[in-house]
């Protein structure tokens with residue numbers, strides 16, 4: 485089977501399963517990937533959520549493998565899981581089990597109520613799961629196991645040996661009840677006939693893809709993302725062991741190999757949301773951290789936004805003059821909390837009193853005047869007597885007469901030249917960014933489409949998050965036109981200055 489064929493086989497299996505198991509896309513995805521990468525899957529959830537059925541059917545798709553299914557109880561004995569004692573061996577004074585048909589000979593196993601496993605089977609179970617060996621008396625058997633599907637209603641109790649078992653499951657899914665009414669109805673009324681998966685996955689193919697995946701290179705940006713993610717998780721107090729990370733990277737290699745990719749690219753990181761949590765409450769935090777990391781990198785509009793704002797502020801500052809006196813608008817009031825001096829009583833604190841809106845610089849004043857051309861003003865000396873208000877024109881005249889103050893109309897030649905140059909640079913940078921973002925988005929869509937492991941929902945969310953970078957360029961573009969206006973004949977001042985001229 486060629487890679488493309490395997491990829492199509494997986495797609496077919498996924499489609500078949502999704503049509504039957506509603507709202508279980510993530511679990512189907514993970515189960516298949518676990519099988520292919522030789523990892524174990526844990527399905528956690530209340531009874532009646534089809535956990536066992538799903539695991540059972542996934543196991544049925546494997547062709548040429550042995551399947552072992554067992555429901556554990558607190559009283560399960562080793563013979564039920566590993567096989568009965570061999571009487572012939574006992575006759576020879578030896579201790580061994582007849583393992584044929586039991587866990588040590590299975591390729592795929594389904595263990596229901598896995599955390600009911602008691603100490604009599606736990607140690608052997610751990611070495612089967614982890615080292616893929618079974619100590620059968622004196623003999624050490626290499627077991628052919630690919631994956632164990634564990635199902636449980638609840639997390640294991642806090643007990644060291646069960647925690648070790650829990651740790652063996654790379655993929656963890658919290659299986660909930662069907663959420664959507666129509667899906668529930670379909671489940672109840674329509675799918676009466678038993679589901680028989682028709683697409684099969686030959687066991688040699690699994691071995692083959694694992695071999696192919698082994699040396700697949702990992703993109704440098706994936707390394708960067710994983711490093712960042714480890715930091716994020718640490719900051720959120722989520723601990724992931726090094727052994728787990730090693731398994732994770734191996735799993736990403738297999739996922740990429742099935743996709744037919746020649747390296748592990750950053751979109752596969754999305755899969756990590758099902759392998760990093762310890763308790764279900766961490767799922768959402770982890771999902772958010774992962775999606776943020778996945779769209780990080782590439783064009784960074786944040787820095788550019790700061791640069792543009794910087795330039796805008798510099799020009800403002802350059803145009804800004806301090807007013808010779810505090811100017812108050814006699815029409816606008818802001819509420820200010822008044823705390824009466826010396827009054828300790830809480831009855832008086834927090835009383836709100838209206839206070840005139842005041843200006844100490846020309847830019848703010850001119851902006852206000854442009855916005856409200858009919859507002860009137862007074863200067864602080866007349867502050868107590870608000871009746872003594874004057875139009876903006878009279879104010880300008882008064883300031884000139886009294887202080888010899890004149891409004892600055894535009895930037896000095898030297899400043900203007902400097903800012904023009906900076907503006908040009910930023911404009912070019914923005915255009916470059918716009919093109920870059922478009923190209924990145926196209927590439928992103930393509931990678932998402934190629935990657936059969938990324939769910940529709942995740943793909944949509946990633947694209948939406950990515951497109952917010954576009955929103956950034958709109959914002960930057962707006963700032964740039966503000967700057968343009970300031971550099972030209974500042975529009976904000978235009979109206980005001982002309983009137984000042986008329987008044988003078």
Ligand SMILES: [Zn+2]
Nearest residue numbers: 813815816859
């Ligand atoms: Zn006003």
